[in-house]
Amino acid sequence: MLLERLYEAAVPRLADKRVQEVRIGNQLVGVLLDSGELGAAYALPGERRIVEPVFPDPAPFIGMPAADLAARLLEPDLVSRALGLAVCNAVAQSDxxxxxxxxxxxxxxxxxxxxxxxxxxxxxxxxxxxxxxxxxxxxxxxxxxxxxxxxxxxxxxxxxxxxxxxxxxxxxxxxxxxxxxxxxxxxxxxxxxxxxxxxxxxxxxxxxxxxxxxxATWLPQHHARALEGIAAGLGFHDMADLSRRWALRVR
The missing domain is CATH 3.40.50.11590 (Rossmann fold)
Structure with missing residues (x-):
């Protein structure tokens, strides 16, 4: 499955990295690693049964091995998957x-x-x-x-x-x-x-x-602003100036 392939591709890049900060908003979730890399993903508010974030307290994730949080990509809960995807996105590398x-x-x-x-x-x-x-x-x-x-x-x-x-x-x-x-x-x-x-x-x-x-990837100089925006419930379109867009050919 695609999610398993993504997790397997990301794990080597996550070795020895830990979660430094987590933000869970009404639109996006964001994860900052202790390596200084930031990733985000939409938490699919239109598909969640509960409008408010499922994990309002990010404290349990702080200090967690990044690969362990990435493994939540394989869970059925949509916010858990979004957190896992955000971790994978944090270490994405554009060829x-x-x-x-x-x-x-x-x-x-x-x-x-x-x-x-x-x-x-x-x-x-x-x-x-x-x-x-x-x-x-x-x-x-x-x-x-x-x-x-x-x-x-x-x-x-x-x-x-x-x-x-x-x-x-x-x-x-x-x-x-x-x-x-x-x-x-x-x-x-x-x-x-x-x-x-x-x-x-x-x-x-x-x-x-x-x-x-x-x-898209987040520009390092704007990580703090991006995390604040995510926590405030902003969507990506509200913070597009804090990121860089990429388009990659698969084959």
């Missing part, structure tokens, strides 16, 4: 040979005016750019089902094979749905996993059908 020149995948992954595009997880910025360009835009979002323009997930096996390009939010890694949808992207020339939760580990996505991964 220069795989980096696209422009990290904005909306421009570096070409969408043609004749394309049918699938968007799994409503990313508003992507939706605005694609809606007026692609011939057809099909949007799925489990937390927004029933709202105008959102297709039910039950239609994915029928509609995803029609898509020429598919963009999937990185949160699909956290909730375990990415692996379920990839076999239906049979026509897609590009399958892009996008968003700040996206783990920048190209090797993890090898042979999955994913062609590009687009995520």
């Amino acid at each position: 220069p040979s795989r980096c696209l020149e422009d990290p904005d995948v909306a421009t570096t992954v070409p969408v043609r005016p004749t394309d049918t595009v699938g968007l799994i997880g409503l990313i508003h910025s992507m939706h605005r750019r694609l809606a007026g360009w692609a011939a057809h835009l099909i949007v799925f979002d489990r937390s927004l089902e029933g709202e105008p323009g959102i297709r039910p997930v039950e239609q994915q096996p029928e509609l995803l094979p029609l898509c020429d390009v598919v963009f999937v939010t990185g949160s699909a890694v956290t909730n375990g749905t990415l692996e379920a949808v990839l076999p239906w992207c049979t026509k897609a020339r590009e399958v892009v996993v996008i968003g700040p939760s996206t783990p920048l580990y190209p090797e993890v996505f090898a042979d999955t059908g994913v062609t590009v991964i687009a995520g």
